[in-house]
């Protein structure tokens with residue numbers, strides 16, 4: 580038996596390296612770690628978002644164009660089928 584490092588529940592382990600009783604606990608630990616990381620760096624996530632936005636202007640435009648083309652093609656196809 581081993582004790583879960585997150586919730587303290589006892590569990591039987593399959594692997595010796597297993598530290599948590601379930602996937603749920605593992606995910607929660609990861610989530611809390613990520614959140615703590617972001618909280619320790621205020622504004623970082625917003626900064627990342629801004630950087631991404633600034634660095635991907637061209638690919639965003641291309642994606643929008645592709646989307647538009649797809650929509651147009653669909654419209655044409657539909658009209659063709661109606662004839």
Ligand SMILES: [Zn+2]
Pocket residue numbers: 583584585586587588599600601604
């Ligand atoms: Zn647990």
